[in-house]
Amino acid sequence: MEPVYLNWAATSYRKPAATLQAVNNYLQTNHYQNSNRALPGMTESGIALQTRQILADFFGVTNPAQVLFTQNATMSLNMVLNGLLYSGDHVITTSMEHNAVTRPLYLLAQQGVTTTYLQCDRLGQLVPEQLDAAIKPATRAVVMTHAANVTGTIMPIKECFALAHKRGLVTILDASQTAGLLPINMDVLNIDILVFTGHKSLLGLPGTGGFCLADGVAEQIRPWLVGGTGNASAAPQQPDFLPDKFEPGTPNTLGILSLGSSVKAITELGLTKIQQHEQALTQHFLTGLANLPVTIFGPNQADQMVPVVSLIAPGYDVGELGGQLYHQFGIITRCGLHCAPLAHKTIGTFPNGSIRFSLGYQTTAQELDYTLAALAQLLEGRAGWKDF
Known part of the structure; x- marks a missing residue:
């Protein structure tokens, strides 16, 4: 995969x-x-x-x-x-x-x-x-x-x-x-x-x-x-x-x-088409995250943001969570301060930072559903999926 x-x-x-x-x-x-x-x-x-x-x-x-x-x-x-x-x-x-x-x-x-x-x-x-x-x-x-x-x-x-x-x-x-x-x-x-x-x-x-x-x-x-x-x-x-x-x-x-x-x-292709597609993907992801025990930072409304979602999860260091997403499920994210320490001080995540999920035009809803399922499994403390 x-x-x-x-x-x-x-x-x-x-x-x-x-x-x-x-x-x-x-x-x-x-x-x-x-x-x-x-x-x-x-x-x-x-x-x-x-x-x-x-x-x-x-x-x-x-x-x-x-x-x-x-x-x-x-x-x-x-x-x-x-x-x-x-x-x-x-x-x-x-x-x-x-x-x-x-x-x-x-x-x-x-x-x-x-x-x-x-x-x-x-x-x-x-x-x-x-x-x-x-x-x-x-x-x-x-x-x-x-x-x-x-x-x-x-x-x-x-x-x-x-x-x-x-x-x-x-x-x-x-x-x-x-x-x-x-x-x-x-x-x-x-x-x-x-x-x-x-x-x-x-x-x-x-x-x-x-x-x-x-x-x-x-x-x-x-x-x-x-x-x-x-x-x-x-x-x-x-x-x-x-x-x-x-x-x-x-x-x-x-x-x-x-x-x-x-x-x-x-x-x-058209900027309008690109923006609408990425906005729909962002909203899809935000809706799925609402069912998980995570804290999301930012507007949490797709029409007020570009497709960048930062969060933290209780009981997890952001680096540990990002590492498990990659090693167990093959999901590539970005953890830490994102070269923006003042921003993290503003939202209250300094000095540990957050885990950031950012989407592109070629991201699919299926990839986001897979990511949401992986997050749910990790946060529930179960072992990693064996079929990856």
Whole structure:
């Protein structure tokens, strides 16, 4: 029996067939030429240009050159935060953020940048008015997750960022848990900087990600990572034009190709269909959990969350429970703090954390029923199933 993969919030398990074919074709054609550093007619620059356009259309970016590629959301957030904020600046974020946000802000605090963490409630939810009350004269930016990776809670981004724009602040969205699942239009959601990772719901290869900029934002961010670009090579400084300003070094062309192919597949399938399917699966799982002796954290309502369910069970360490689910039943989950200790402090599960079940479009109701039965058997103290 194939393992039951319920760790989609960490990385996607299966890639679209068209993506695998595109990657295979690329590897077989042996087109190993650096972008902007090779003979004309090669395909590397074309792959990047095509994928920029695909992502620009997907996220509502005005100019494809304002789609920048990095190796993941963590690098993107480091580049953006370190390039935007100066000593004396103040930034606002939430208590549900991933370490990809909190650790750069921790380092920036040593350089004179201050941070206010808006305290979410035990469900991981935030009231937009909290943001308005936290703004100071020195506030420069607001950075928020779109959906919490521990509880799945969807944040009121549109309302919060509208308040931020009224006060002249730069808005930064960490869409690691939502890009490829929820519709995201930068203009509609009042986003100045959209950070995404490619290997989760966007279904690309690991080592892909980036950030998108609204008009006029690039000028506010100084380059944090610099080096060769293949353009303006005589200058000692990083070029100030896009995308070169934020893309030094050899790009991950294979990963970029996978990302473009996967987003095309997502677009063809339709975000609405994906969201409805994953929401139905989440509700099915939540309904089944209601009959078990577990404590669920988060909204516990599928329409208020992405398909991420965290829980604890009496008498079980979360690592022990996750280990037994895997070794006895072949169910893959994620246990612990999920790189989000502030979120676990918010919901009351620090320092032990929780066991997280996260679903994807290819998750089936049968897999969830099997998981619910396995949980019931473990929690009732019976021996593991013999037919696995």
